[in-house]
Amino acid sequence: MEGIYKGAAVGALFVGVDGGGTSTRCVVVTASGEIAGRGRAGGANAISVPDPVANLRAALLGALEGLDPTRVAGGVFGLAGSARAAEPAERAWREAGLAGRPAVVADVLVAFTGATDQPDGAVLVAGTGAIGARVRDRRVVRRADGLGWLLGDEGSGVWLGRRAAAAALHAIDGRGAPTVLVARVAEAVLGTGAPGEDDGPALTQALVAAVYARVAESGPAWLGTLAPVVDAAAREGDEVARGIVAEAARRLCRTAGVVVGEGTPARGVRAGGGGGPLVLAGSLLTEPTELAHLVRAELGRRAVLMRAGDNAAGAAALAVRSALPGDPRADEAHRVLIEQGGPWG
Missing domain, CATH: 3.30.420.40 (ATPase, nucleotide binding domain)
Structure with missing residues (x-):
């Protein structure tokens, strides 16, 4: 996944999606980790949800409202059954008017990266x-x-x-x-x-x-x-x-x-x-x-x-890391995106 979006223009936006069985959450972020948009829709688990594409598209469009879609340099979708979920994710991406294709990873991975920047x-x-x-x-x-x-x-x-x-x-x-x-x-x-x-x-x-x-x-x-x-x-x-x-x-x-x-x-x-x-x-x-x-x-x-914390933000952090592999700015953006998380006492 690393380097997929390397060289993205200054001012680029990145999409993070967390598609669960009950709800789908999407965030659009800058390379510094600032959240520019949020969207939410019904579940996107292809095993248990009748129409995951529609819900993925709705969450994407909600998060992109008021933003220029041509600024989106890439995204990461965290979905259950990531191998099976690639086709619905790519369909939703295209139907939302976005260029290229997103990376699709396991939903458990974005749950992890949404809570900690440890590898x-x-x-x-x-x-x-x-x-x-x-x-x-x-x-x-x-x-x-x-x-x-x-x-x-x-x-x-x-x-x-x-x-x-x-x-x-x-x-x-x-x-x-x-x-x-x-x-x-x-x-x-x-x-x-x-x-x-x-x-x-x-x-x-x-x-x-x-x-x-x-x-x-x-x-x-x-x-x-x-x-x-x-x-x-x-x-x-x-x-x-x-x-x-x-x-x-x-x-x-x-x-x-x-x-x-x-x-x-x-x-x-x-x-x-x-x-x-x-x-x-x-x-x-x-x-x-x-x-x-x-x-x-x-x-x-x-x-x-x-x-x-916010699993969609964890997906977005992976997208930023893909654009800036090994760059300390990606580490900082990741920390910004997970500020709400932390260890239990």
Whole structure:
């Protein structure tokens, strides 16, 4: 990726895009790291979103509003499944009226570079999906999970949503323990509260039909909208919800152990160990969720943790570094773009 935009004219602009399962964020920046424009649209994960090109284009156009597109010297897109995502990214780039083509890298890489200017470390993401990665010299050298909603993404929002819906259905038909998730999931999915004593079969049919219809309409990412439901129930003490969240935390920590220590949890990321920080990214780990509390408590005893900042800014920092390889101005621009990030105490 280095040197793609070397020699870009003074006054050039660079684009950074972070396309997740739920939302796409875009920033346009100067070579000094100043943000000139921002845009946001729906998700851009080709596995779980019906039309990622439209959302990528909308985010680009929003960020470029009022700016001269001919000044754009290049950009970096951070997308899940970067090999498959190159074609949608290039289509959106062209449809936004931009010349050339963007570089497409893994979404986990821009999560890492959006939090730290260090070249090495690891990142654990839990948002709509979930993945861990080891980073060396700002390149992903090892991954764990990130297999999509059907085969993996353990501990993700979609994973939590599926477990919440299943736990509610199990409680209704007697295969699972009683739980407030019955009423909470029903309210979230159907707009109704707790069922009556004889409403079990009817409620089961209504929930199943509604969940399948929502997934067919909006893609599997819709299941992630139920993640806050199970997280809130866990914080209130519901044992079934607490069990779901605890299992999610165990699975995420296992993923982190693979990429951080290449088989040994947290090896190489201790303070002073020289392996770089462990960046926690994704809304489930960066917001004050019960899942974040459990994951931080486990990994924080053994690792130097950093909270992810603006992933789109991390993508833009990579674009600037590509234009100015080895130039200290690129280092400074990177630091400017991640000022909001930092280690947890």
